[in-house]
Amino acid sequence: MTFLKRLRPRAANENQPKDEGIPAPAVPPAIDPRGEIASAPDFTPMFLGLDAAQRASLDYLSGEIAGVCTYVETNVQSLSDRFQGLAAATQDQTEVVRSLAEQIQTVSFAGEQVPLSNVVRSLSETLEDFFTKMIYLSSRGVSMVYTLDDVRAVIGQMHGSIAEIERINKQTNLLALNAKIEAARAGEAGRGFAIVADEVRLLATAVNGLSADLRRQTAQVSSGLNSGYELLKEIGSVDMSESNLTANTRLQTMMNGLVAQNSAVTQALERTADASRRIGDDISASIVGMQFQDRAKQRLDNVSGALATLGSAAGEVTRAVPPSARAPDEAVRWRVAGQVRASFTLGEMRDGYARSLGLDGAAAAPSPTSSDGGDIELF
Amino acid sequence: MDIQSHMQDEEFLARLSGRMMFSDNPAFRVLLDEARSSGAKRYVFDLSELASVDSAGLGMFLIAAEQAKKSGLPLTLRRPSGQVKQLLALARFDKLVAIQE
Numbered sequence: 001m002t003f004l005k006r007l008r009p010r011a012a013n014e015n016q017p018k019d020e021g022i023p024a025p026a027v028p029p030a031i032d033p034r035g036e037i038a039s040a041p042d043f044t045p046m047f048l049g050l051d052a053a054q055r056a057s058l059d060y061l062s063g064e065i066a067g068v069c070t071y072v073e074t075n076v077q078s079l080s081d082r083f084q085g086l087a088a089a090t091q092d093q094t095e096v097v098r099s100l101a102e103q104i105q106t107v108s109f110a111g112e113q114v115p116l117s118n119v120v121r122s123l124s125e126t127l128e129d130f131f132t133k134m135i136y137l138s139s140r141g142v143s144m145v146y147t148l149d150d151v152r153a154v155i156g157q158m159h160g161s162i163a164e165i166e167r168i169n170k171q172t173n174l175l176a177l178n179a180k181i182e183a184a185r186a187g188e189a190g191r192g193f194a195i196v197a198d199e200v201r202l203l204a205t206a207v208n209g210l211s212a213d214l215r216r217q218t219a220q221v222s223s224g225l226n227s228g229y230e231l232l233k234e235i236g237s238v239d240m241s242e243s244n245l246t247a248n249t250r251l252q253t254m255m256n257g258l259v260a261q262n263s264a265v266t267q268a269l270e271r272t273a274d275a276s277r278r279i280g281d282d283i284s285a286s287i288v289g290m291q292f293q294d295r296a297k298q299r300l301d302n303v304s305g306a307l308a309t310l311g312s313a314a315g316e317v318t319r320a321v322p323p324s325a326r327a328p329d330e331a332v333r334w335r336v337a338g339q340v341r342a343s344f345t346l347g348e349m350r351d352g353y354a355r356s357l358g359l360d361g362a363a364a365a366p367s368p369t370s371s372d373g374g375d376i377e378l379f
Numbered sequence: 380m381d382i383q384s385h386m387q388d389e390e391f392l393a394r395l396s397g398r399m400m401f402s403d404n405p406a407f408r409v410l411l412d413e414a415r416s417s418g419a420k421r422y423v424f425d426l427s428e429l430a431s432v433d434s435a436g437l438g439m440f441l442i443a444a445e446q447a448k449k450s451g452l453p454l455t456l457r458r459p460s461g462q463v464k465q466l467l468a469l470a471r472f473d474k475l476v477a478i479q480e
Contacts, residue, residue, distance in 0.1 A: 128469065128470075128471060131469055131470050132470055132471060134434055135434055135437045135438055135441055135470050136438075136441065137438075138434040138435050138437060138438030138441075139437075139438030139439070139441035139442050139445075140438070141435065141438060142401075142404050142407075142435055142438045142439055142442060143442060145404055146404070146408055149405070149408070233401050233435075236401055236434065236435040236438055237400065237401040237433050237434060237435045238433060238434035238435075239433060239434075240431070240432060240433045240434055240436075240437070240462070240466055248469065
């Protein structure tokens with residue numbers, strides 16, 4: 001009742017200027033000084049028509065709001081799930097890149113991780129060490145040559161000694177021969193002397209054989225020394241030409257290049273890991289940001305509640321009208337409905353509204369814009 | 380390789396020129412003997428005219444360094460260049476003797 005009382009004067013005052021679409025009664029209602037309608041034409045059918053259109057519209061709009069809520073909730077949930085997946089994938093990616101950045105800096109060697117810079121340094125040291133040892137070997141070779149030279153000098157002296165022995169032996173032999181001649185000249189008295197001379201000659205022949213052996217043996221030693229000398233020459237002489245040096249320089253350059261490249265890759269990977277981490281942060285922030293849906297839903301629920309209250313208030317007003325007089329002005333009802341329908345710019349809503357209220361030709365003549373966002377057809 | 384040596388102010392100075400290789404070992408031994416018996420207080424090998432050296436040559440320098448160390452006298456390798464300089468650096472001769480630019 002209270003609604004009705006309040007509604008009446010307002011309707012009488014504001015009906016005409018505001019609702020241009022609703023035809024006013026032919027005679028404007030007279031208003032008495034108390035603000036009551038004195039002799040008003042019967043507005044009831046008009047209000048009932050308006051009310052019917054309003055309530056049907058409110059129902060439709062509530063349904064629309066509920067649909068939007070569900071739609072937004074479903075999609076935000078799906079979006080949120082995808083973002084969660086994205087966040088997890090990004091986290092994985094960050095870890096992979098980080099471990100890659102760590103791995104690329106080391107080389108697995110004999111069960112332990114050796115930093116690449118150490119590997120290069122160790123290679124360099126090994127090369128240097130090898131080179132130093134090679135030169136040490138060469139120096140020992142040359143020292144050995146000097147020792148062999150000394151031995152050769154001794155053998156030369158031995159040759160001299162052997163020649164001296166042979167010279168003395170030759171003289172001994174001659175002496176023995178002379179002694180034998182002298183013994184023969186002495187006749188019987190020299191017989192014993194001749195035997196001694198023969199023995200001396202035999203000894204001289206034996207010494208001759210020995211010195212020949214010595215000469216042969218020292219020749220063998222000399223030949224062995226010469227072979228040794230050649231071997232030492234081979235061991236001691238390693239080509240140190242420009243090309244070998246260039247190879248070494250190239251190796252050094254390559255190793256330095258390897259380290260530089262490794263460092264560049266590591267930096268790039270660190271930057272990638274950093275970018276992944278930032279993406280992860282952004283995604284987390286986005287997930288938090290998507291909680292707007294909760295707040296939006298609460299507000300829309302409130303709006304729905306308010307609309308329902310409005311609807312039931314209107315129902316209360318209608319029930320105040322005696323059942324005998326409850327004949328809504330159908331023209332008003334359809335005109336209002338038509339105006340509401342025209343206010344929708346979205347074809348789908350226009351069609352949905354028309355179907356919901358049973359407006360003529362709603363389904364038969366879909367709006368050309370009804371294809372806009374066809375996936376919102378939830379009602 | 381060609382070797383010219385002389386004594387000056389207690390310094391035994393030898394100028395090595397050409398290519399130093401294994402076959403130079405007898406001449407180098409003579410040089411070392413001369414140095415030892417010279418009574419010098421320090422040895423200097425001038426390498427500015429030495430065009431190249433092989434591993435045997437480097438071995439001979441090592442022997443000279445050892446001999447100098449044994450007699451407690453300093454050995455200086457003066458002004459090596461090109462391939463000789465590179466090889467001396469690679470074999471870290473700077474750890475054994477003084478290398479003078």
